[in-house]
Amino acid sequence: MKSAVQRLVVVSLGVGALVAAVAAQQPAFDPKDPRIGLKAGLRDAGVASKGLELVASMGRPEGFYDPKQPAGEPMPPERQGNQTPEAPAAAAPQAGGQRPGGAPPAGGGGGLNFANSDLAFQGNRVIIGNFHGFNTYDIENTRRPRLIASVVCPGGQGDVSIYGNLLFMSVEQTRGRVDCGVEGVADAVSRERFRGVRIFDITDVARPRQVAAVQTCRGSHTHTLVTNPADRTKIYVYGSGTSTVRPGEELEGCVGKPDDPNTSLFSIDVIEVPIAAPERARIVNTPRIFADDKGNLGGLWQGGNHGEGTQTSRMTNQCHDITVFPAVGLAAGACSGNGILLDISDPVHPKRLDAVVDKSFAYWHSATFNHDGTKVIFTDEWGGGTRPRCRAEDPTTWGANAVFDIVDRKLVFRGYYKMPAAQTEQENCVAHNGSLIPVPGRDIMVQGWYQGGVSVFDFTDSTRPFEIAYFDRGPLDPTQLITGGYWSAYWYNGHIYGSEIARGLDIFRLTPTEHLTQHEIDAAMLVRAEEVNAQEQKPVTWPAASVVARAYLDQLNRTKGIQPARAQAVNAALTRVDELRTGREAGAGAVLDQLDALAGQLDTDAQASSGADQKRLRALAETLRGRAARLR
């Protein structure tokens, strides 16, 4: 989520002119979509879903919502530029650091004080970050998650990552305190203030201890863990600060002026954490990843629009989010005005390989690679996450995802995807955080769209992403916009977990639809991870199981990428092999030989095929061979 001003910038540009200029990448909103017209409510909102079943929903626990306003504070509506609100009979503000007294205001500024934010996973636990701290749930039984730890430690955004017994947390606000206190820091310059990356020891999960707090100049809006395949004794954190630079008197070396060669703008913080001694964590580099050949530190997008009818993109002086894929040595940075690709084979010294702009992007917000690191999905957080940007009149390429292929280590634009159901004025909605669903043979992502709900989409064909499942509730309130909805929606070991800003933790399972078969879901369920931080991607492999083969077969049948006779033969052979208990029983040899023979035929078929189907034919052949080998 981005902050106040950015939500509003660009609003006044007349949407009519924009729509005309926007490529018709996606069909218009379907007026009959079941997500339209859902009843509003915090706990009793109307629901529409397809291909997703909500199996559990846990409201925010005590300590993490305002008992007077459990849903959060309303956001004021957007008004036309010249309209002046009536000056109210004002209660005179009180002097000298005293809070104005009286009843809480009728409307407020969005009430993000207790907002849920990002998720991290380990074993049978999910950790949900919050602007006020974090909560840990036991998810051994996904239908009955159990809250096992509530930790108060304010400072926002509270994005969390996990590595072994260490939990990392982003803090950016000036109210953040070194000692996790809720009372803020009154002094302008104070050693009690904390803005940066906290590290907790969660060996005792119910009672985490803070072991390190690495102060940074701009605080940490988000962060990314980076493992070094060559050195497991250390882990790195890429801290992305997006807010104001603090004074040098508070933290030595901080410089707010953009034209100073030592400016704290135009960089990220690379923090090194010795695993055995996290208290010695420190910043080891602030790489100038936006610099140009002439040594201009802010050498990328200078801010502004891209011609008539195009979006106004922010100037690039920060990354909002960086997603790393250490196994392929790449990182994708969503960096305000640019999407960038970084070589991180030396994690301390990331080097820029490419930078792109997009005429529809207001603010490059987050990035996700596909499984083999050949594509990146970038999201655009037009409106900052607190504004309604999925209304029927909003362009379908604005506030959307852009799919890029990585060709010769360069980013090549292919297509846009936006959650396709029109939302109301009362629902903040724009592309936000998501992760891949490990269906073999396809690129599928689940993503949170704030109050636009959860959307699952396929981008196997980068030029034609399409939706395959969704879950959506009505707005939090029928008349006011209260910031809420899904901050993140991530796949973890067979389920989808949604961090709902106001409503808490939601857990879903996928159900089959015309776009996704049970075999494909079951094949995805076979992929297990011990730990998941969505901003650090790892390679995925699928076991040589029959259901994986059947998933490929379903896909090939769907695209007519396999001859019907061959498909039948593979299906029959898989049925026979599944009836075997061992490879030594009578007749087993013939069944296994047949699998191998079919694999050979599929390889031949693959030579005459192309694209995704060619890959599927080869993967199917490989899976059949592996299945046979396991039984031999």
Add this chain to the structure above:
Amino acid sequence: MSRGPRSQSRCILVVLILRGKHVTSRRLAVAVAALLALPAVQAAAQEEPPPPIIKPGAPGQPSTVIEAAKATDLSKVGYTRADVEFMQGMIGHHAQAIEMVDLLKTRTASDDMRKLGQRIEISQRDEIRMMKEWLTARGQAVPDEHAHHMPGATLMPGMLTADEMAKLGAAKGVAFDRLFLELMIKHHMGAVAMVQQLFATEGAGQDGEIFAFASDVDADQAMEIRRMAIMLKELGR
């Protein structure tokens, strides 16, 4: 321990069932359907009491248990008088930037200058709207955008005097461009100084919304100053 929102929705379901006995079978069916639609989700309610709320200490210090009422006490990080005055003062400050852009529209010959003006106008208008909404929502006085024209009005840092505005209005072409850039840089530097002043004031800038807004003003104006300095250099001072 009570978990407000959830226990409420449970009660609603119970009421539905009880009422169902006394109403038509169709209503009963609806109530039952409502129940059937949600069994898994309702079952998610935690039966055991939630764990205590932990407040960690500074690095190396022990963690302690904190009561919920204390954990949610934000009374010390609300907005202050300085926050309110910052918003009130910035409205006139921004309004003057728009007046300067209005002069630009008829006095410059440069496309780059026009684009710069458009950008400034859009962002300042949006920020003015945001500030007015913030003040209104908090029951605070919303100053008139043009109050700074009143004789004897206090000008916020960086704002142009009536003489400076007149001088700018009398300039044309490249001379105008140069003067506009010089004065707008001074004007923006005033906004940056106001943000610095805000954060330098005891207790100010703690509220999440104020923090975010002031951060953005600081970043945006600093960036525009940088751009304008480059444009000024290109004009050949």
